[in-house]
Amino acid sequence: MEVLTIHEAAETTGWTPRMLRYIERIGLIEPARTKSGYRQYGAGDLQRLRTLRELLADHEIGLGDVAFALRLRRDEALEGAVDSWLEAEPQRPEAVSADEWLRWEQEKHARIIAALTTNEPMETAA
Amino acid sequence: MEVLTIHEAAETTGWTPRMLRYIERIGLIEPARTKSGYRQYGAGDLQRLRTLRELLADHEIGLGDVAFALRLRRDEALEGAVDSWLEAEPQRPEAVSADEWLRWEQEKHARIIAALTTNEPMETAA
DNA sequence: TTAACCTTATCAAAGCTGTGTCAAGGTTGG
């Protein structure tokens, strides 16, 4: 047996067919299709569906959260913007003047751009 | 003028006081407090409130999304788990046997751990 | 060929998010 239909995949992973379609729609797992459009879940898809369940349960997060993490990873501009915003976090308000903060902000952007163009630490190629 | 009250902060940032409390409750911006509990918004808080508005508008994301990104950044176990799950993404199902996939999975964890303990590319210290 | 699948689309309900408003009470500055 090479690939499973949506009902079979649902059976072996604990999701419902409905949810498998939903998970696909939000971009998390997009199985191959037959010529006529039937979904074909391969071994990798099944494993990912199972680990997805664990991920959600273990950390009390939702599908939307994982979808957002995926979006972050695919949209570098977004990731940069979010990271950049979060970066300023640990500042205690009293500790900085508006001026210092602005300089920090500008340097931060520079740092992030530098990091983006310098680091490519984890190539996905085997 | 050093710090602003919640209504003043709302005024100058375009949020409502209600939303400022909400933003605090989801962990995004936690202003200092006076001894008696009044919120004190400093220059940094105000700047972050303004850039937060931009961030949401520019990228069509919600406060909950930013809150999740913050959670990712604070909970390394969560971040590792999510990244690890997303990592397997580009695989085409037909291309891998279950065996190969499992090995890939295991190596991936090793790679991620290695990366975590090796890279500390962006120190937040000035 | 036909039963048992699959597809997409739609209606629906439960729950969460984001936001307003109000109440009961504490703090503060003139």
Place this chain on the structure above:
DNA sequence: CCAACCTTGACACAGCTTTGATAAGGTTAA
């Protein structure tokens, strides 16, 4: 001391997310 703030908590509502059910129709394998 009191008007004008602030606090938390609650009720409420629109809109979105998550999930199920069902319908109308295409595909497939015995």
